Amino acid sequence: MISEADQPIAAALFIESGVASIVKPGEQYGTAIGIAGPEGFCGTPLVLGGEYWPYSTIVQADRVTGIMIEASSFRQLVAEDADLRSVLLRSIQVKMVQLAEGLISNGQQRLLPRLARWLLMYRDRVGSDQLAVTHEYIAVMVGTRRSGVTAALHELEGAGLIRSSRGLATILNADALLALAAGGYGVTEKEHARLIEPEIYV
Known part of the structure; x- marks a missing residue:
């Protein structure tokens, strides 16, 4: 906590x-x-x-x-x-966009695009294709039941986009996940690049 x-x-x-x-x-x-x-x-x-x-x-x-x-x-x-203060306020703006995009995704997208969006977001933050996550945790993040997540992960695995094992999801094809996310991923990331990354790399 x-x-x-x-x-x-x-x-x-x-x-x-x-x-x-x-x-x-x-x-x-x-x-x-x-x-x-x-x-x-x-x-x-x-x-x-x-x-x-x-x-x-x-x-x-x-x-x-x-x-x-x-x-x-x-x-x-x-x-x-x-x-x-300026950097922190811009970071909060990025967070507001992330929350808004999450609402849009949850309201307009089916489970698989929502799951693809979340896997890509998590990948960005851990800096790895290997994501140490449980089905229960993913269910909380995408707003559905664990059984639905398990079925969706199996579908992604069958399509060759990920490999899933107990407590670990490995991304095999990030480009395909990006296409599947269908606009659910990218808006927050562009806002971060616009508002934060110029400060980091000056």
Whole structure:
């Protein structure tokens, strides 16, 4: 657990490796609304002036390493450093786009394109074609039952796009997954490149 819903966030976390999930708490695993990795940070309410929000940020599939900055120190840094504040606000804009694109995907796309989108997003954040994820975790991320995820993974495996084993999904054909995602993947990534990557590579 990185931070709990409706509880003051103790620290901002800048992830160096691994993936965190932003979830609406509920029965069993809850409902996922987004993911964060080295491309962003955890602690959005601390930048926007709130102490917490109604979502939990958790590690479900693998371990996360990163840099934590205690909440009051982080708020002070944000207040005093205009350049840092600018980068963080742009990162939050990218996060808003990711959440919006997730809503669009969940509302308009069938399971296989949603699954392809999520696998590509996860791949971006771990920097590997080997994704250490369970069927239960994937079910939370794409908003369906575990049985539906298992059937969808078997279909992708049969088409040669992935290889699936217990606790591990290996992407074999990222280009085919991108085509399958059919626009569900790419908008957030372009926004990240526009707003964040120029700062990183200057």
